[in-house]
Amino acid sequence: MLELMSRVRLKMANEIVSAKDLGIAGCHTCGLAVNMQNHDHVECPRCGSGVHYRKPDSINRAWAFLIAAFIMYIPANTQPMMRTTSLGSESADTIMSGVIYFLSHGDWHLALVIFAASVMLPLLKIIAIAYILISIQRGSTQRKQEKTNLYRIAEILGKWSMLDIFVVGLMVMLVQLGRLTTIDPGPACIAFALVVILTMFAEEALDPKLIWDQTE
Amino acid sequence: MCHECDALQRVPAVEPGHDAECVRCGLRLFRNPKGSIDKPLALIIASMILFLIANIYPIMTLTIAGVKLTGTITDTAWVFVQQGSPEIAAIVWLPSVLFPGLTIAGLFYVLFSIRFQMNWPHTRTILAWITHLLPWGMMDVFLLGILVALVKLVALADVLLGTGFYAFLILIFLYAATIASLEPHTLWESLNVRADEQGAFENG
Numbered sequence: 006m007l008e009l010m011s012r013v014r015l016k017m018a019n020e021i022v023s024a025k026d027l028g029i030a031g032c033h034t035c036g037l038a039v040n041m042q043n044h045d046h047v048e049c050p051r052c053g054s055g056v057h058y059r060k061p062d063s064i065n066r067a068w069a070f071l072i073a074a075f076i077m078y079i080p081a082n083t084q085p086m087m088r089t090t091s092l093g094s095e096s097a098d099t100i101m102s103g104v105i106y107f108l109s110h111g112d113w114h115l116a117l118v119i120f121a122a123s124v125m126l127p128l129l130k131i132i133a134i135a136y137i138l139i140s141i142q143r144g145s146t147q148r149k150q151e152k153t154n155l156y157r158i159a160e161i162l163g164k165w166s167m168l169d170i171f172v173v174g175l176m177v178m179l180v181q182l183g184r185l186t187t188i189d190p191g192p193a194c195i196a197f198a199l200v201v202i203l204t205m206f207a208e209e210a211l212d213p214k215l216i217w218d219q220t221e
Numbered sequence: 222m223c224h225e226c227d228a229l230q231r232v233p234a235v236e237p238g239h240d241a242e243c244v245r246c247g248l249r250l251f252r253n254p255k256g257s258i259d260k261p262l263a264l265i266i267a268s269m270i271l272f273l274i275a276n277i278y279p280i281m282t283l284t285i286a287g288v289k290l291t292g293t294i295t296d297t298a299w300v301f302v303q304q305g306s307p308e309i310a311a312i313v314w315l316p317s318v319l320f321p322g323l324t325i326a327g328l329f330y331v332l333f334s335i336r337f338q339m340n341w342p343h344t345r346t347i348l349a350w351i352t353h354l355l356p357w358g359m360m361d362v363f364l365l366g367i368l369v370a371l372v373k374l375v376a377l378a379d380v381l382l383g384t385g386f387y388a389f390l391i392l393i394f395l396y397a398a399t400i401a402s403l404e405p406h407t408l409w410e411s412l413n414v415r416a417d418e419q420g421a422f423e424n425g
Contacts, residue, residue: 031224167316171359177297177304190309
């Protein structure tokens with residue numbers, strides 16, 4: 006232990022060093038710095054989670070979730086979110102037709118909010134994670150800081166894509182109670198929720214430490 | 222040690238109200254919030270009360286052709302169960318009611334146990350669960366959903382916002398303030414009983 010601490014002090018004098026190089030790993034759950042003592046996997050003494058140097062199989066798992074998310078993104082945007090039946094006439098609304106509805110009524114800010122949350126955000130998040138994954142696999146040493154920032158932004162903004170599902174839920178609930186008009190959720194709801202969930206899993210599987218592991 | 226880029230560094234003592242950032246990637250490593258643990262505890266108790274009000278009272282009342290319709294947050298999900306699509310009900314209900322509810326209850330349990338030195342069992346397991354549950358709570362997104370639905374419905378009917386909506390609105394701010402006043406490191410260190418004995422280092 007003492008020897009380890011002196012090694013830390015020596016190294017820190019000249020350069021920034023990764024904890025991994027000194028046999029220390031941070032618990033992903035509680036952040037405790039754990040001395041790995043030549044093991045690859047230990048149980049965190051404080052919170053009981055598994056501790057690894059890097060998240061196991063990070064790149065493969067992130068890709069799997071990401072590709073699944075991208076596949077679901079297609080029906081999420083082409084299938085109807087809700088079907089409205091009013092006095093015998095039926096209409097189906099996709100995300101884009103909702104955006105166009107608001108635009109044609111002059112509510113361009115709402116159109117923008119829905120377009121950004123439902124169409125742009127999931128796609129940008131998928132592209133951002135794919136970009137980080139590809140650059141890790143190519144061993145890129147460039148722009149590590151920007152990639153880390155990108156990861157953080159994707160993490161914070163992802164959940165806002167759930168917006169339209171909640172809107173449909175509320176519309177169905179309130180309008181359902183009146184007998185004349187019925188609104189049913191469309192297949193895009195499930196697809197949309199899956200896009201959000203799968204991109205969250207992908208981002209959770211991706212270990213941002215891998216960005217910094219690449220050295221010149 | 223930074224949990225995003227793994228840079229090992231010594232974190233100096235941080236004055237209350239200030240932050241420490243990672244020297245390599247700029248992640249906020251440690252925050253020393255002003256005030257004691259009383260502040261998040263008070264906020265979480267207020268959040269619990271508002272959470273109950275927001276979930277019991279209707280969020281809005283619609284009047285279509287003389288018929289009054291009201292609904293709570295859980296009704297939003299319940300309608301889907303009645304329609305035979307429980308999976309959509311789950312998608313709506315879990316992130317808007319269950320996950321935030323569990324987070325609030327769990328945080329109260331942990332904070333109360335630390336503040337009054339109750340040594341309640343399983344605090345560490347619960348705090349670990351809360352850490353994983355936190356990103357899945359989407360009450361703020363749901364609030365925006367209510368506002369968008371409101372604009373859509375105003376064209377169809379007379380809409381009156383209910384008690385539940387106002388409670389929910391305040392709850393969002395209280396909940397955000399609670400999360401902002403918490404420093405996970407400090408919480409974990411208060412629960413740090415056996416860590417040293419097992420050869421682990423202090424956090425950095």
